[in-house]
Amino acid sequence: MTVSSGFSLFRRRNRSIIPGFGLTMGITLTYLTLIVLIPLAALVIRPWEIGLSGFLHQVTEPRVLAALRLSFGAAFVAAAINAVFGLAVAWMLVRYDFWGKRVVDATVDLPFALPTAVAGIALTALYAPNGWIGQFLDPLGIKVAYTPLGVVVALTFIGLPFVVRTVQPVLEELDTELEEAAACLGATRFETFMRVIFPVIFPALLTGFALALARAVGEYGSVIFIAGNMPMVSEIAPLLIVIKLEQFNYAGAASVGIAMLILSFIMLLVINLLQRWSRRWAGV
Amino acid sequence: MSININNLTKRFGGFAAVDGIDLDIHSGELMALLGPSGSGKTTLLRMIGGLDFADEGTLLIEGEDATIAEPHARRVGFVFQHYALFRHMSVFENVAFGLRVSRRRPKISEAEIRTRVMNLLELVQLAPLSDRYPNQLSGGQRQRVALARALATEPRVLLLDEPFGALDAKVRKELRRWLRDIHKGMGVTTVFVTHDQEEALELADRVAILNKGRIEQVGTPAEVYDNPASAFVCDFLGGGTRLECVVADGAAVIGGARVPVVNDLPPPGPATAYIRAHDIDLAPAGEAGTLPAIIRLIQPVGPQLRLDLDLDGKVVEAVLDRHATPLLLAPGQAVSLRLRRANVYPA
Numbered sequence: 288m289t290v291s292s293g294f295s296l297f298r299r300r301n302r303s304i305i306p307g308f309g310l311t312m313g314i315t316l317t318y319l320t321l322i323v324l325i326p327l328a329a330l331v332i333r334p335w336e337i338g339l340s341g342f343l344h345q346v347t348e349p350r351v352l353a354a355l356r357l358s359f360g361a362a363f364v365a366a367a368i369n370a371v372f373g374l375a376v377a378w379m380l381v382r383y384d385f386w387g388k389r390v391v392d393a394t395v396d397l398p399f400a401l402p403t404a405v406a407g408i409a410l411t412a413l414y415a416p417n418g419w420i421g422q423f424l425d426p427l428g429i430k431v432a433y434t435p436l437g438v439v440v441a442l443t444f445i446g447l448p449f450v451v452r453t454v455q456p457v458l459e460e461l462d463t464e465l466e467e468a469a470a471c472l473g474a475t476r477f478e479t480f481m482r483v484i485f486p487v488i489f490p491a492l493l494t495g496f497a498l499a500l501a502r503a504v505g506e507y508g509s510v511i512f513i514a515g516n517m518p519m520v521s522e523i524a525p526l527l528i529v530i531k532l533e534q535f536n537y538a539g540a541a542s543v544g545i546a547m548l549i550l551s552f553i554m555l556l557v558i559n560l561l562q563r564w565s566r567r568w569a570g571v
Numbered sequence: 572m573s574i575n576i577n578n579l580t581k582r583f584g585g586f587a588a589v590d591g592i593d594l595d596i597h598s599g600e601l602m603a604l605l606g607p608s609g610s611g612k613t614t615l616l617r618m619i620g621g622l623d624f625a626d627e628g629t630l631l632i633e634g635e636d637a638t639i640a641e642p643h644a645r646r647v648g649f650v651f652q653h654y655a656l657f658r659h660m661s662v663f664e665n666v667a668f669g670l671r672v673s674r675r676r677p678k679i680s681e682a683e684i685r686t687r688v689m690n691l692l693e694l695v696q697l698a699p700l701s702d703r704y705p706n707q708l709s710g711g712q713r714q715r716v717a718l719a720r721a722l723a724t725e726p727r728v729l730l731l732d733e734p735f736g737a738l739d740a741k742v743r744k745e746l747r748r749w750l751r752d753i754h755k756g757m758g759v760t761t762v763f764v765t766h767d768q769e770e771a772l773e774l775a776d777r778v779a780i781l782n783k784g785r786i787e788q789v790g791t792p793a794e795v796y797d798n799p800a801s802a803f804v805c806d807f808l809g810g811g812t813r814l815e816c817v818v819a820d821g822a823a824v825i826g827g828a829r830v831p832v833v834n835d836l837p838p839p840g841p842a843t844a845y846i847r848a849h850d851i852d853l854a855p856a857g858e859a860g861t862l863p864a865i866i867r868l869i870q871p872v873g874p875q876l877r878l879d880l881d882l883d884g885k886v887v888e889a890v891l892d893r894h895a896t897p898l899l900l901a902p903g904q905a906v907s908l909r910l911r912r913a914n915v916y917p918a
Contacts, residue, residue: 471621475674478673568661
């Protein structure tokens with residue numbers, strides 16, 4: 288008796304009024320396998336032919352290390368810039384009404400829509416020493432095009448929408464009563480922002496930062512035009528992979544790919560944990 | 572502390588949400604601003620709190636001009652309708668917020684903050700939950716945290732916007748009694764906004780009834796209930812059924828029956844009478860001074876018997892004591908009504 292009642296209790300607890308668990312789980316697994324897991328597995332299996340020592344040898348080459356450093360460093364800087372200015376853009380779009388707001392709102396999405404090669408060429412033309420903006424920077428000794436700085440500019444361009452679009456809805460939901468409550472309790476504007484508003488939008492800002500970062504790490508099209516692609520200086524890791532492929536060094540290309548994969552995974556994991564921690568008040 | 576409001580006006584676009592209001596709130600008083608939605612009661616409260624600013628008129632708190640003062644300079648505590656708790660802070664940190672802000676001078680030590688916050692949480696009976704986050708609390712508990720947070724800065728005036736609006740009936744009743752106890756204990760001048768006439772009459776020392784941005788009447792709950800100054804006030808405070816009448820010889824004549832008038836008698840002639848449901852008795856048929864009616868609907872509600880009666884084609888609501896009504900009543904039955912008293916206003 289006890290066994291059967293225990294069993295029925297178990298069954299009952301597993302019943303859910305929300306249908307489709309089996310169906311959606313099946314689709315999710317199939318889809319993820321086809322689109323993500325099999326290609327990644329191929330990537331991991333490929334350098335098997337050169338063994339672990341071969342892999343380590345490939346990824347510790349100075350040229351590879353320099354490329355990885357540039358890719359992740361520039362992506363990090365670009366995502367950080369976007370976190371600051373994307374927050375400002377989102378704040379303005381949510382908080383104020385002004386003429387042409389819809390146009391500004393639409394402009395934010397342009398980096399999503401524009402072919403990245405077009406963006407890269409346009410940025411290069413602007414920031415080249417004789418370009419519209421470059422001609423003013425050049426006398427100051429600031430070179431953007433064909434330097435790591437150019438890489439950062441290109442990655443900032445493509446990452447902007449991620450921060451704006453993740454922070455915007457959270458800001459829209461923010462109740463103005465919270466700020467009024469803080470004002471009544473004697474908080475200054477700055478305190479209200481730092482202690483009442485920022486902690487609430489911080490998780491969303493982190494998500495936007497992580498998306499912009501991940502996108503920037505993998506970016507290829509826009510960067511190769513503005514970077515100049517000098518080995519050891521302004522050559523990004525994705526370009527190095529292409530170069531290795533063109534030299535029929537498939538295992539070497541896959542090794543760099545795996546190194547990027549591992550670094551990205553660790554980075555996103557850390558951001559995810561940080562985000563979980565910053566939302567500890569949301570759990571029940 | 573006393574609040575003096577003179578000719579206060581606030582317009583949104585062309586619409587005057589608060590339209591030249593004069594109101595004196597005495598020190599230590601518990602005052603209700605009562606009115607339907609759109610009557611300007613919340614705007615008036617927000618102007619007292621410094622969250623909205625008047626276009627015209629003046630506002631004095633304790634004799635000082637506070638018309639354009641910042642909220643924190645007025646030293647008011649504001650409790651928002653939806654609590655506006657900081658959801659990323661624990662209950663303790665929410666209450667401590669006003670004690671930690673940099674404008675606070677002199678600075679309070681951490682130990683002192685701890686004592687004061689825990690005393691307040693003790694007062695609102697939430698001390699054991701001080702480490703919880705707001706979304707782990709029930710609606711009534713959140714409301715009490717909001718109140719403790721507002722009281723933490725030792726305000727001169729406590730303002731509450733629809734404090735019990737979002738709570739269920741039982742919790743609301745408990746919190747009402749509890750708010751009155753706290754008010755008695757601390758003696759802080761308190762103003763609250765409500766659209767619930769029962770809440771206003773039960774809780775407040777005095778009630779201000781607002782309509783379309785103006786004050787219709789100010790008085791103690793008994794005064795405004797017994798002698799409503801206008802048809803609007805009478806209607807809003809559960810005026811009952813509205814009937815046409817003629818004022819003659821110091822009484823209201825309704826369908827041939829003379830009904831005593833309780834408020835200030837309007838001049839003789841056609842007028843509008845309000846008969847409260849409690850002021851209607853059933854009488855033996857044909858008795859002098861009664862009106863014939865037909866029972867349409869009978870609803871026993873707890874100790875009451877609620878009747879819908881048809882009086883010459885008009886529906887009249889009556890409430891009888893269920894246990895003191897020996898008659899057997901049934902829908903369709905013809906009865907006689909005695910109207911005990913009426914509030915009468917010029918038509």
